[in-house]
Amino acid sequence: MGETVARLRRLLRQAEVVAYYLAVAPLLALLPASLAYRAACWRGDWTFRSWPDKRNEVVHNLREVLGEQLSPAEAERVARDVFRIRSCEVIDLMLLRGRARSLAKLVEIRGREHLDAALAEGKGVILCSAHSGSYLCAFSLLHASGHPVTTIGRWWWNYPPGESSAERRIWDFVYARRVVRHRQRPNIEPWPGRLKVAVQAASALRGNEVVTISCDAPPLEAERARTTEVTFLGRQAGLLPGVVTLARLTGAPVLMAFAHRSADYRHQVLDISPPVPMEGETAAAFGRCVTAMDAAIRENPAEWDFWFEPGDLASLGLVPDVPHPAAKAGDGTGRKGELQQSSR
């Protein structure tokens, strides 16, 4: 009986998410931005209230990882922001229509001069980011503004066993299609066994393009042997230092880029850093990138995707690999009940 109710809840949750992406958000995106994002926040608040299992799980994850940084009340507030921001990110996606001018009006790109200076060297640029903020939409804006951008990242819905082809088609239609329209090439997806990935990235860099990569991606089982141990969010985490190898082999500079939302939820900033030094051991060079990611996540914790994903936090070594009781409640986990707003 309990299982049936849980299944029904999960189905309703998924239906609501699909309806939001397919119908509600496209309509909201036609309204003035202040109204659209306010409505998105209402939907975020409603989800926060009506999905207590996931809310508790997010609060638990925040406290587990940032325990010393967040009081219980602050963790609750950040968790509510997590829900609001995920909801707002769907509006960002819808505003990528046409030449993305509607979104461009709301996003300030800081540090563009670093990107221009790096591209002037002619070896392409690697933009290193985290699964934080509306980073994919921000990269689409960069492309729309004249910088040829290609992303290294996995669309998570493409391969997990059990994911139906209908689900894949839905997410391709509502999500990937909108983002990839503002890309130089389709995503370079680094699944195990795909040998061409790094060469394709190098080829884009040789063409003096911008290649983006999120270095906080949890490693797949097959990738664990190639991870580097780094200090990330106060713990030892195993992350893939491919960005360093790619930079050294191609000579492309690595710039850090993080998107974050302002207090009104509709304006955003994409911060691009000067080049990160790549000298020294791989672990040391990669450590500089991780330090920058760590700082960006701590500064705007609600923007990070993985609070919603206990499995990913466990893969990163940030929480024990034991599901929080809330995760067992069967009200849908992040990936199934809500679109993971990312490619990895």
Add this chain to the structure above:
Amino acid sequence: MEAVINDYISRELVQDASLLPLGNATSLLETGVLDSLSLLRLVVFIQERFGITVDDVDLVPEHFDSVDAICAYLRSRAGEGAGQATGRG
């Protein structure tokens, strides 16, 4: 050629010491020696050492699965180059 390729892979790409000495026929994919980034390193090495450009379409497992396969591919490319040079000449 085999010795040069084998030496580079053994020194730079093999992480599991139990695979050494590396046989020229050993599968680099099945043993996990070659992944996307190590293939890029190998391609950069080959291009610099042998002065050829490896096209994206040539990046298939058949050409890079073993030292023998890599050398066969390089010889075929060298043959093509010679053929083209002859044709132009």
